[in-house]
Amino acid sequence: MCSGIEHGSCRVSDDGRLVWAHVVLGPEEDWQECRVVLDARDGRELARLPLDGAASGSHHMSHPDGLHMGLCVGMGQDGILLHWARRDGEELTGRDLDESSDRILMDVHPGHPGFLTVEHHGADLTLHALDGTVLAEGVPEPSDEEDPPRWDHSCGFVDADTVIASTVESDEDPDRPLHWMLDARTLRVRDAVVYPTGRVRGHVRPLGDGTWLTYDDGSGTLDRWTVATASA
Incomplete structure (x- = not known):
């Protein structure tokens, strides 16, 4: 890739009209990381917004309001940039989450x-308003171990009322739950997920429609679950 970035990212807007991209522009000796918006029909550049930082990678996430697009940029030892932007007419406007927060953008839900x-x-999960205001924080269930449990980078909305998340250390301890259901408004832990097939390892991928996926590296099995098929 270009100097200063290992890989960027792009995403088509939900209405299919725009392509949002995180790219490096300019000559190698004077490059600039930017957010760029393109016309999805012909690739024409519509707007550009410079960013500060030197990315090692990034991902985009559409906001359900149909206006804003989130961008999460990993910058290695320099932390994480979380940036929301929208196109106002011909201009691209945006704002960063608190630069000291070192947080990864995980999920949104239309409801x-x-x-x-x-x-x-993995110290906590946090729910934010679009302007970055903290609405709720959730921490893993305490344990008797010397090292407190941490959230994995695998979580999101099962539906508008429920978040599912997994804890890192639990994957190594067969006696502890791995996946947890949280209240989506308060991020308080409701209960551990108990699967009818026994312990389910691996990450969770919530789909937002009341279901979530799990993948078992050992067996190569991909399963889709609902609250009805996995009691919580």
Whole structure:
């Protein structure tokens, strides 16, 4: 890739009209990371917004309001940039989440006003308003172990009322639950997920429609679950 970035990212807007991209522009000796909006029909550049930082990678996420597009940029030892932007006429306007927060953008849901992030080291999950205001914080269930449990980078909205998340250390301890259901408004843990097939390892991928996916590396099995098929 170009100097200063290992890989960028792009996403087509939900209405199919725009392509949002995180790219490096300019000559190698004077490059600039930017957010760029293109016309999805002909690739014509419509707007551009410079960014500060040197990315190692990024991902985009559409906001359900149809106007804003989120961008999460990993910058290695320099932390994480979380940036929301919208196109106002011919201009692109945006704002960063608090630069000191070091948070990863995880999920949004059309039936919920906030967006979900996880602290880079898994200390907590946080629900934010679009302007970055913290609406709720959730921490893993305490344990008797010396090292407190941490959230994995695998979480999101099962539906507008429920968040599912997994804890890192639980994957190594067969006696502890791995996946947890949280209240989507308060991020308080409701209960551990108990699967009828026994312990289910691996990450969760919530789909927002009341279901979620799990993938078992050992067996290569991909399963789709609902609250009815996995009691919580």
